[in-house]
Amino acid sequence: MxxxxxxxxxxxxxxxxxxxxxxxxxxxxxxxxxxxxxxxxxxxxxxxxxxxxxxxxxxxxxxxxxxxxxxxxxxxxxxxxxxxxxxxxxxxxxxxxxxxxxxxxxxxxxxxxxxxxxxxxxxxxxxxxxxxxxxxxxxxxxxxxxxxxxxxxxxxxxxxxxxxxxxxxxxxxxxxxxxxxxxxxxxxxxxxxxxxxxxxxxxxxxxALRGLDVERVRCVVVGLTACATAGMVQWAVDAVSDHLRNREQFGKLIGTFQALQHKAATLLVNSELATSAAWDAVRAVDEPLSQHRLAAAGAAVMAVSPAPELVLDALTMFGAIGFTWEHDLHLYWRGATSLAASIGPVARWARQVGELTGVHARDTSLNLDDVEKEFRDRVAATLDEALALRNDGPGRQGDYEHFETGPQRNLIADAGLIAPHWPSPWGIDANPLQQIIINEEFDKRSALVRPSLGIAEWILPTIISAGPPDVQERFIPPTQRGELAWCQLFSEPGAGSDLAALATRATKVDGGWRINGHKIWTSCAQVADFGALLARTDPAAAKHRGIGYFILDMRADGIEIQPIRQASGESDFNEVFLTDVFIPDDMLLGEATDGWNLAIATMAQERVAIGGYVSWDRLGALRALAASADEVDRQDLLRAIGDVEANTNAIKSLGVRETIRLLDGQAAGTASSIAKVAMNILLRKTYKAILELTGPLAMIEDSDPAVVQPYLRLPAELLGGGTNEIQLNIIAQMIMGLPRK
Structure with missing residues (x-):
């Protein structure tokens, strides 16, 4: 983009x-x-x-x-x-x-x-x-x-x-x-x-030119330089895509080689982040200086400094062809190298981000002025009313504030503000602009915890689109009130991200379906009231066409749940064994072979939600150490913090740009797929920096500040919603147009 x-x-x-x-x-x-x-x-x-x-x-x-x-x-x-x-x-x-x-x-x-x-x-x-x-x-x-x-x-x-x-x-x-x-x-x-x-x-x-602030000048110089390097990297992405689609080796198009697909897709992800960071730096010119400095330093880290390496990545995908004088790649490589050198050492820019984020957060809000004032006033009145209430019941999905039940949550749910983009009566059909207004009004009330649907956030849209009215009425209101918990029964030992390889069988019987199979990596199965289940309904059909999407009562006979103990010692995941489990006909959503399409819609919801993890601050340990470290160690800590924050802000800018496009009436773009991979890269970078800089703290499981416990939970975030490799395949083939095998 x-x-x-x-x-x-x-x-x-x-x-x-x-x-x-x-x-x-x-x-x-x-x-x-x-x-x-x-x-x-x-x-x-x-x-x-x-x-x-x-x-x-x-x-x-x-x-x-x-x-x-x-x-x-x-x-x-x-x-x-x-x-x-x-x-x-x-x-x-x-x-x-x-x-x-x-x-x-x-x-x-x-x-x-x-x-x-x-x-x-x-x-x-x-x-x-x-x-x-x-x-x-x-x-x-x-x-x-x-x-x-x-x-x-x-x-x-x-x-x-x-x-x-x-x-x-x-x-x-x-x-x-x-x-x-x-x-x-x-x-x-x-x-x-x-x-x-x-x-x-x-x-x-x-x-003399009066009124010039050297910091503001420096920000403008870096922001515009970032725009030039972003363009160079975009050219590299296009050149690589064209090369991989047309070059043959060993009798095959080299674009079918998975290693090259993943490398090209990663290049695209980095290019999108560079573009977002560059855009953020130039749009910040009218903002307070602290915001402009934060955005410009982020662009230096994300768009200018990485450009030579990114173009070099493209060159290596061309092989020796790309290293010749006749190929244009070296001209872009030289240009990117020169521009990266022109802004000075990247460590300075990363440290600037680290320093600034100790006091300021990058403001990614949109200035909506008085647009939709009546709508905003109604939302504000509802949330003010909710502030006067309290929740008095525990959550079904864990001991977290956003799962608590009671009068406050019920009011927000009845107002359609838990998932406002859903159609009435479950939401308020909020358009993108109205969703932003709702987010802003929640943000203004820090004492008001916004309720979460948890895993149900990825399942209820399927019930809304494919469930009959009585099924919608049975499940959606109590789930929004927090009275029902859900799990997602998709993955199997032999079919993780490859849903087409499902082996769990659904056999038609009088009045419903008999389910036999084995699910794994099922979050919250031990507390769930219901689950979204995929099972093969027609073994003779093409793999993607013979799958059904069912709602499973997790208290039904024939269900055995065995917790999976993770490396952290916790048991957030489960194996679920299904032996002659009966599901009535009215718990099949859509037709018996509609499951693949419904599952894809559910997974899309999940990937969007996972992209929201970027709002979580995982740098508490580094910030705590930086506050008390000597000057030498503090500089290293600030650089690491700045590097992570620059990545974080680039992902946020990616989301802001997508929001603006939607507000402009444009179709949804590729931001969710890009953000999923970018988040995985960011998570690995974050915890690598934490382990490298906290030293002996990682020798103690319950250290203060916490280091190793969050690290041991990292695989759950990296693997949730599908592995990074599967997502890279999707980007390479569906977005970049590289050939399938």
Whole structure:
């Protein structure tokens, strides 16, 4: 998925892509590498300026198109994907930085940039510029350090330190006698790099750019750089997909090889996270500085720094072909490597995330203003009424607040707010916008625990879609009130994620079905009142077609439940043995062979729910240690915390983007499948960091803070809803279009 969310942004990105294909195909770029390296502006630059692509975000009063930074982010992303060479990224970055300054001081520069002048930004942390006060302003001397696009820049935005260590921002006309630029042999062959030197350069006080905050500037630079690297990684995904679909070895398309499918699917997941993080960084430009810093640092960790490795992963899937000079891959690899280097060491950005998340959480809420005010008022009134009540009964699915029963839960259930997206009377047919409003209203009331349906959240939608009215009435209201507990009887010893391999048999008898079989890994079977059961109803039918979906009374004769003790010592899972268990006809949902389709719908519900685990904070042990560690250990802890939090925020941004798409009336995308794999990667990364940094605490099972007990529960999260490998197969074949065996 690209950064573009709206139809207008998609059209803009498409126009940039067509421009690049027409004016700057890669073979034409290759022929201009030497001139690009010394800063010559491409011959098509005036045509690009005429299209206004470089000034999408500049207000109309300065000659721009009047868009937002998220709009021009689509331009940069597409340019990165098309390997559009030259000064586009540094020039857009310069104008985006100029927009942060007080309007009067930047007006001339913005007009020049909208008119087509090229520019670059020099950050103070990689420069030695010193400003000495004069009667008219300052005199500046120093060097920029290696800077992207400075050789082709007609203007440079520069900051110099004064004698009292303040920063003065100003604009340099690089053609003046007091400014010289020395080009360097850059890693990226499609964009120049060089060093700007100033010697006694005069800066009148009236020309200084005022109101620029160096942290905000740094955030803009990193966010736009992330958009470029996100585009490069997207190109790598497309190139790999095309290669795997067409390349043959050993008489087979190599896209059928599972190892390559998994590698390609993982590349896609990382690409989606990079895109989400880049988008989040540019949309945060109007938010408080702490939020902007958190989003930009996350983009550095998730989109910029990983880009060289991700493109290298693509290269290795091409084999030796990808390592040749003639293949375009090395140009993208070089470009990604250069951009990653341009933002500095990733450890600094990870530590910044770690520091900030000790005080701030990334705000992923949407600003809905007064949209649906009457609806919000009704929801708020209901929840305020619920706040005055208390639950007084235990939960059927465990000793957790969100399972408790009583007046408070009953009120929320009767109002249709436990699962508001369900149809009336079980929900309120809440559209995506209304669901967001409900979430916000619950969040405003921290003392109000939102009730959970537990496993039933994945089962009741099937009853709603396929159950007759009397079955719906029998099961849905008491489950919403928390009076019934459920389990899911899908997996078998010989059929885990492969539901088509089910061996449990359902034989038709008078008045119902006789069930014989063996289920395993069944959560909550020991407390469940009912279960959703898959059984083979027609052994002669094709594997996916001969399956029925039943509701099983867990107190029926012939059911034996044996707990499975896990590595943690707990017994959350069970084996369930079914011997001549009778299920009446009215407990079969749909037709006798509809079970596969109903099961797929249930599993889809489960995967969406599992994606919500990203809201749980698993870093308590590391945060506790960081609070008391010495400076050396604290830096390591903050970096690990930041790395995990950057991943977490990227997954959250993926969900926010999907929500915005749904609010725009677009069809659901691939976010749930991507998020499931991303969550597995995040969980492994999280606990690896915890074990590596907590040391001897992991030698004690009941340590404070807890380390090993949560770790020993990790497999349940990794395997719930299907293994990661199965999900990678789905992404490779269903999303990327790689061939099946």
């Amino acid at each position: 690209a950064i573009a969310i709206t139809a207008e942004q998609a059209q803009l990105a498409d126009a940039v892509g067509r421009f690049a294909a027409r004016h700057a195909p890669v073979d034409k770029t290759r022929s201009a590498l030497e001139t690009l390296a010394v800063g010559e502006v491409p011959t098509w630059w005036d045509d690009l300026v005429a299209q206004g692509f470089h000034a999408v975000h500049i207000p109309e009063r300065f000659g721009g198109q009047g868009g937002r930074l998220t709009d021009v982010a689509c331009v940069i992303e597409t340019a990165g994907k098309a390997l559009l060479p030259g000064p586009l990224l540094p020039t857009i970055t310069a104008s985006a930085v100029a927009l942060l300054a007080e309007t009067g001081t930047a007006a001339t520069l913005l007009g020049e940039l909208a008119g087509g002048l090229t520019a670059a930004v020099v950050l103070p942390d990689r420069a030695t510029f010193r400003a000495t006060a004069t009667k008219e302003g300052w005199q500046v001397t120093g060097s920029s350090g290696v800077t992207l696009g400075v050789c082709s820049a007609a203007r440079a935005l520069v900051a110099a330190r004064t004698d009292d260590d303040a920063l003065v921002w100003f604009v340099v006309d690089t053609s003046t006698d007091t400014a010289t630029v020395a080009s360097a042999r850059g890693t990226d062959l499609t964009t120049d790099v060089g060093v700007l030197n100033l010697r006694d350069h005069p800066v009148p006080e009236s020309t």
